[in-house]
Amino acid sequence: MSTSLLYHGFGIRGYKYICTRYEKGAMSFAVRQDRFSMRCSE
Numbered sequence: 001m002s003t004s005l006l007y008h009g010f011g012i013r014g015y016k017y018i019c020t021r022y023e024k025g026a027m028s029f030a031v032r033q034d035r036f037s038m039r040c041s042e
Helices: 003-010
Strands: 015-023 026-033
Touching (some): 003 015
């Protein structure tokens, strides 16, 4: 999996792919936000 697939497949931007976990028939992705794209909610 790549960061590009997160963007094109799921529309997730501004995050870097870390790993994929498979547990009990579910798949979850670990991602990390790029520090340069962090913004205050206000």
